[in-house]
Amino acid sequence: MNKIISLTKVLLKNSFQKYSENNKKTSKVGKIILYGILLVYLMGIFGFLSYGLITTLQQVHQEAMFIGIFLLGLALLTIIQSIISATNVFYFSKDLDYILPLPLKPREILISKLNVILVTEYVMELIFAVAPIIVYGILTSAGAMFYIVSLLVLIIFPIIPILIATFIIMVIMSFSKGVKNKDRFKLIAPLLGITLALVLSFAFSGTSELSEADLLNALTQANSMVEMVSDSLPIIKPGINAIVNSSFIEFLKLLGITAICYIVFILIGNKLYFRGAVGNLDSGAKKGKNITGKDIKINSVGKSYVAKEFKILFKNPIFFVQCILPSILMPVVFFGIFILSINSNNSQEAINEFKNVLSGFIETPIGLAAILTITEFLTSMLYIAPTAISRDGRNAIFMKYIPVPYHKQLVYKGIPNVVFGTITSIIVLIFVYVVAKTSILFLLTAFVLNLVLLILQTILMELVDLRKPKLEWSTEYAVVKQNMNLLWPFVLNLLEIGIIFIVSIPLSFTNYSITAGILLVLHIIITYFANKYMYKNQDKLFEKVS
Amino acid sequence: MIKLENISKSYVKGKKSVDSLNLEIKDGEIFGFLGPNGAGKTTTIKMITGILNADEGKILVDDKDIKKDSISAKKTIGFVPDTPDIFLKLKGIEYLNFMGDIYEVPKEIRKQRIEELTKKFEIYDNLNEEMQGYSHGMRQKIILCGALLNNPKNWILDEPMTGLDPKASYDLKEMMRKHAKEGNCVFFSTHVLEVAEKLCDRVGIINKGKLIFVGTFEEMKTKLKDNGTLEELFLEITQDE
Numbered sequence: 001m002n003k004i005i006s007l008t009k010v011l012l013k014n015s016f017q018k019y020s021e022n023n024k025k026t027s028k029v030g031k032i033i034l035y036g037i038l039l040v041y042l043m044g045i046f047g048f049l050s051y052g053l054i055t056t057l058q059q060v061h062q063e064a065m066f067i068g069i070f071l072l073g074l075a076l077l078t079i080i081q082s083i084i085s086a087t088n089v090f091y092f093s094k095d096l097d098y099i100l101p102l103p104l105k106p107r108e109i110l111i112s113k114l115n116v117i118l119v120t121e122y123v124m125e126l127i128f129a130v131a132p133i134i135v136y137g138i139l140t141s142a143g144a145m146f147y148i149v150s151l152l153v154l155i156i157f158p159i160i161p162i163l164i165a166t167f168i169i170m171v172i173m174s175f176s177k178g179v180k181n182k183d184r185f186k187l188i189a190p191l192l193g194i195t196l197a198l199v200l201s202f203a204f205s206g207t208s209e210l211s212e213a214d215l216l217n218a219l220t221q222a223n224s225m226v227e228m229v230s231d232s233l234p235i236i237k238p239g240i241n242a243i244v245n246s247s248f249i250e251f252l253k254l255l256g257i258t259a260i261c262y263i264v265f266i267l268i269g270n271k272l273y274f275r276g277a278v279g280n281l282d283s284g285a286k287k288g289k290n291i292t293g294k295d296i297k298i299n300s301v302g303k304s305y306v307a308k309e310f311k312i313l314f315k316n317p318i319f320f321v322q323c324i325l326p327s328i329l330m331p332v333v334f335f336g337i338f339i340l341s342i343n344s345n346n347s348q349e350a351i352n353e354f355k356n357v358l359s360g361f362i363e364t365p366i367g368l369a370a371i372l373t374i375t376e377f378l379t380s381m382l383y384i385a386p387t388a389i390s391r392d393g394r395n396a397i398f399m400k401y402i403p404v405p406y407h408k409q410l411v412y413k414g415i416p417n418v419v420f421g422t423i424t425s426i427i428v429l430i431f432v433y434v435v436a437k438t439s440i441l442f443l444l445t446a447f448v449l450n451l452v453l454l455i456l457q458t459i460l461m462e463l464v465d466l467r468k469p470k471l472e473w474s475t476e477y478a479v480v481k482q483n484m485n486l487l488w489p490f491v492l493n494l495l496e497i498g499i500i501f502i503v504s505i506p507l508s509f510t511n512y513s514i515t516a517g518i519l520l521v522l523h524i525i526i527t528y529f530a531n532k533y534m535y536k537n538q539d540k541l542f543e544k545v546s
Numbered sequence: 547m548i549k550l551e552n553i554s555k556s557y558v559k560g561k562k563s564v565d566s567l568n569l570e571i572k573d574g575e576i577f578g579f580l581g582p583n584g585a586g587k588t589t590t591i592k593m594i595t596g597i598l599n600a601d602e603g604k605i606l607v608d609d610k611d612i613k614k615d616s617i618s619a620k621k622t623i624g625f626v627p628d629t630p631d632i633f634l635k636l637k638g639i640e641y642l643n644f645m646g647d648i649y650e651v652p653k654e655i656r657k658q659r660i661e662e663l664t665k666k667f668e669i670y671d672n673l674n675e676e677m678q679g680y681s682h683g684m685r686q687k688i689i690l691c692g693a694l695l696n697n698p699k700n701w702i703l704d705e706p707m708t709g710l711d712p713k714a715s716y717d718l719k720e721m722m723r724k725h726a727k728e729g730n731c732v733f734f735s736t737h738v739l740e741v742a743e744k745l746c747d748r749v750g751i752i753n754k755g756k757l758i759f760v761g762t763f764e765e766m767k768t769k770l771k772d773n774g775t776l777e778e779l780f781l782e783i784t785q786d787e
Contacts, residue, residue, distance in 0.1 A: 304647035403620035
């Protein structure tokens with residue numbers, strides 16, 4: 001047991017490492033304030049959303065259904081996130097070479113690694129799950145037992161989704177032995193895992209036919225979805241019962257199911273993990289063909305530099321999965337589920353009416369602000385610009401000895417961020433078009449605004465990375481998982497959303513084009529000055545790269 | 547030509563990593579830069595190549611100030627850093643093409659130089675492979691090829707022999723001699739005293755940030771006890787400080 005605790009501690013320190021070292025007290029206080037603001041901001045958003053949903057449900061006396069939707073969402077989010085975490089913790093972290101020679105049982109290594117994922121999920125629960133439970137408790141005037149049982153449920157609940165995610169990724173990774181291109185396989189594995197998890201979760205959903213009044217229809221649809229998924233995930237029902245009825249017995253049921261799954265997992269995982277992990281994922285030297293005249297290619301400095309950036313992002317599975325994938329995958333998955341569930345559970349008439357209502361709302365200043373906010377939120381998960389310098393590690397000095405001005409290099413390094421952010425923006429706009437049939441002019445306006453916001457975001461994120469680049473790392477995983485700079489996208493995102501709403505709320509009764517015009521001019525001016533600052537101070541900004 | 551005028555650099559306030567360093571490496575010269583670990587060799591090299599800014603003093607590369615006219619100065623430098631693990635996800639040929647684009651090497655010259663350099667270092671057959679599959683020595687070789695692709699006038703090499711096999715090491719030394727003979731400048735750091743003795747026209751020894759000796763090996767021997775081994779000479783100079 002002691003060994004497991006020690007190893008878990010080391011692995012955790014390795015994951016969230018070293019921020020306290022060499023730091024002045026003032027910066028520690030600053031960080032605590034920063035975390036505090038972020039936590040309150042995110043908890044606030046989820047608390048507010050929960051408040052809206054619970055009060056709506058209370059009107060039809062269906063508030064208990066909220067807990068079902070909440071636990072279902074939590075389970076799915078945990079599975080998706082754990083698939084990415086499990087791929088990193090179990091397969092990409094490259095720590096097995098150091099751990100395997102130690103006198104540890106395979107079981108101890110497996111449990112320690114699971115603990116690392118569990119701690120990550122607890123952090124996520126703190127952000128996403130605590131506020132909704134508190135809001136529910138207040139609105140339903142729940143007693144102390146409710147909070148105690150809810151806390152216990154939240155502690156136990158993520159374990160089975162983590163086991164499912166880890167199991168899926170272990171099965172996929174066990175096939176890596178025969179794969180020729182290991183890097184591409186590493187890139188595809190988490191994608192495959194998430195697809196598989198979603199297919200499993202939703203395989204049986206979307207077939208119920210209900211035709212009641214609109215609101216009730218939507219509610220029953222949510223309920224039926226919960227019921228269907230709870231069939232495939234045995235923890236949801238006891239979870240609902242435990243929280244809704246503040247029942248300790250139901251919690252014990254949940255605990256029992258989890259304990260059985262855990263033991264079974266450890267027995268299987270012992271064999272599955274070490275078979276897929278040891279040595280199988282190292283990409284050795286591949287014998288290539290000899291070069292020909294065609295391989296000697298001439299390009300402009302800019303084109304060559306940008307191509308190099310793209311190649312490194314694409315060829316490096318960790319960078320691709322961590323820096324690009326979330327901002328592309330999240331909208332595709334969530335919008336896909338949203339569209340599917342609307343279309344499968346409603347009559348054509350209801351769908352059209354829903355679309356008309358939505359269309360009327362979207363083509364307004366607030367609708368525009370909402371679209372920009374969603375895109376901003378999604379692109380803040382794009383970690384290309386915030387790691388532009390850090391990704392090069394110790395080799396970042398390369399930027400300083402080649403005869404290319406620093407500012408130009410920053411522009412080249414920012415281009416992939418803008419390109420992938422634009423893809424996210426297009427996905428959002430396609431979704432808006434599909435559900436609300438908005439005008440092309442409106443979509444174009446939103447697209448241009450998104451683009452300007454994205455360029456500004458890219459410049460600011462590069463400045464953040466230059467301020468404190470993380471250049472000392474031994475695995476690429478550290479660039480993303482041990483980099484506090486990556487909190488800044490959320491902070492700047494919060495400010496940006498503030499600006500958008502400050503402009504759009506007073507103009508909410510006017511045509512959206514006025515809001516768009518003001519936002520465009522404002523952001524072009526801010527972008528111009530941010531770029532000018534970067535240009536003027538390029539030498540100073542690169543001082544930390546040495 | 548590389549000229550350092552009264553160069554100083556501190557990482558920590560009050561402690562100079564490089565202290566009032568004056569040095570001139572003339573065209574046609576191979577200059578070896580020696581010193582114990584942490585003496586200030588890499589810091590000096592980083593200042594010459596523009597990676598670090600000096601706190602005081604001026605650095606001229608072919609009469610161009612590395613701080614004020616950095617792009618023109620950098621175009622004349624071929625730099626090999628001490629760690630060759632760079633852009634490992636790129637294929638060898640992709641890296642060389644990238645370096646060729648950055649230094650604007652025309653196609654025909656590029657083709658000829660790539661063939662010449664990579665065949666000499668025996669990595670021509672590996673150019674279509676990702677560099678992450680290369681051994682340490684092969685990585686060192688490809689970085690050398692990239693740095694020398696545009697035939698820069700001033701070679702600045704930080705521990706260039708580390709990891710090279712005997713043949714590659716011999717070839718590199720021959721190339722350094724040829725480059726200097728053609729009127730160019732070669733500046734390199736090393737720990738291997740025998741290499742410095744056999745190859746360099748002059749050496750500089752740096753210790754605790756101060757340049758404590760500049761001259762030929764003969765001068766070093768005359769200055770100190772003349773029957774000592776190379777190691778003894780080196781230890782005597784660095785320990786006296």
